[in-house]
Amino acid sequence: MNNLLKGKKGIIFGALNEHSIAWKVAEKAHEQGAEFVLTNAPIAMRMGEINNLAEKTNAQVIPADATSMDDLTNLVEKSMEILGGKLDFVLHSIGMSVNVRKGRHYTDQKYDFTEKGWDVSAVSFHKVMNVLYNKKAMNEWGSIVALTYMAAQRVFPDYNDMADNKAYLESIARSFGYFFGRDQKVRVNTISQSPTPTTAGSGVKGFDGFIAYADKMSPLGNATASDCADYTISLFSDLTKKVTLQNLFHDGGFSNMGVSDAVMDKFTEE
Numbered sequence: 001m002n003n004l005l006k007g008k009k010g011i012i013f014g015a016l017n018e019h020s021i022a023w024k025v026a027e028k029a030h031e032q033g034a035e036f037v038l039t040n041a042p043i044a045m046r047m048g049e050i051n052n053l054a055e056k057t058n059a060q061v062i063p064a065d066a067t068s069m070d071d072l073t074n075l076v077e078k079s080m081e082i083l084g085g086k087l088d089f090v091l092h093s094i095g096m097s098v099n100v101r102k103g104r105h106y107t108d109q110k111y112d113f114t115e116k117g118w119d120v121s122a123v124s125f126h127k128v129m130n131v132l133y134n135k136k137a138m139n140e141w142g143s144i145v146a147l148t149y150m151a152a153q154r155v156f157p158d159y160n161d162m163a164d165n166k167a168y169l170e171s172i173a174r175s176f177g178y179f180f181g182r183d184q185k186v187r188v189n190t191i192s193q194s195p196t197p198t199t200a201g202s203g204v205k206g207f208d209g210f211i212a213y214a215d216k217m218s219p220l221g222n223a224t225a226s227d228c229a230d231y232t233i234s235l236f237s238d239l240t241k242k243v244t245l246q247n248l249f250h251d252g253g254f255s256n257m258g259v260s261d262a263v264m265d266k267f268t269e270e
């Protein structure tokens with residue numbers, strides 16, 4: 001299918017390198033005819049890889065720390081100038097836990113690390129929507145998507161405080177989504193994605209075991225970053241106009257499984 005996003009304009013947060021889910025979304029959004037601005041934290045720009053993506057997708061890059069209201073205001077204002085009007089889609093693809101990075105156990109967090117991770121991973125979504133909503137920067141029937149993980153509902157011990165951040169993020173999607181839907185006819189959803197080998201994903205302790213287990217449990221196998229990008233494009237398109245306030249599992253069926261034959265076999269090996 002072509003041109004699902006023809007004429008649509010947006011902002012894509014979080015493309016760090018070619019493994020990033022946001023990177024794949026940008027490539028596919030471009031393929032489907034969208035125009036957009038790419039953004040990431042100023043510190044992430046230093047690697048410079050985002051410029052290759054910008055060139056490939058005819059996008060401009062505007063640095064913004066997603067925890068800074070000033071940066072976000074500048075980003076939204078400049079994006080509307082560059083794109084020549086209001087926005088149709090926004091992807092929030094941002095996550096970071098300082099406790100995970102510094103190897104602090106869940107039961108022994110450093111709370112200024114906890115607050116920083118919460119601000120970056122969850123409250124930033126509220127801040128992004130605050131700016132979009134108050135500047136009336138979204139077109140009617142626009143679509144806002146954030147990425148999340150099932151540790152918001154179920155225990156995955158090594159996901160650490162990111163589990164709590166994701167629960168908060170999903171709640172913000174519903175709470176802000178209500179006002180965005182009622183007042184501006186904009187939809188807000190989260191996609192709960194399979195474990196995916198990216199910079200953020202691989203930072204989780206025991207990631208290799210985690211991703212292999214999820215793959216064996218899921219009847220369709222894990223969803224890749226590229227699969228996630230396809231699903232995101234469908235949520236940005238006009239084919240999903242009445243989908244809002246949802247946390248949508250995109251995980252090959254993992255979230256509804258109890259046990260699979262493949263996992264059982266591991267426990268019955270002689």
Ligand SMILES: NC(=O)c1ccc[n+]([C@@H]2O[C@H](COP(=O)([O-])OP(=O)(O)OC[C@H]3O[C@@H](n4cnc5c(N)ncnc54)[C@H](O)[C@@H]3O)[C@@H](O)[C@H]2O)c1
Pocket residue numbers: 013014015016017019020021022040041044064065066067092093094095096120147148149192193194195196197198199200201202
């Ligand atoms: N990889 C997985 O297993 C997995 C599974 C489910 C959900 N997710 C979610 O998908 C999203 C994207 O992560 P990814 O896996 O593509 O990894 P990634 O490391 O490629 O992307 C994370 C991005 O967050 C950005 N970021 C960090 N701090 C920021 C700040 N202050 N301001 C702006 N941007 C900031 C980083 O620069 C990076 O681009 C995250 O929300 C992540 O939690 C990932």
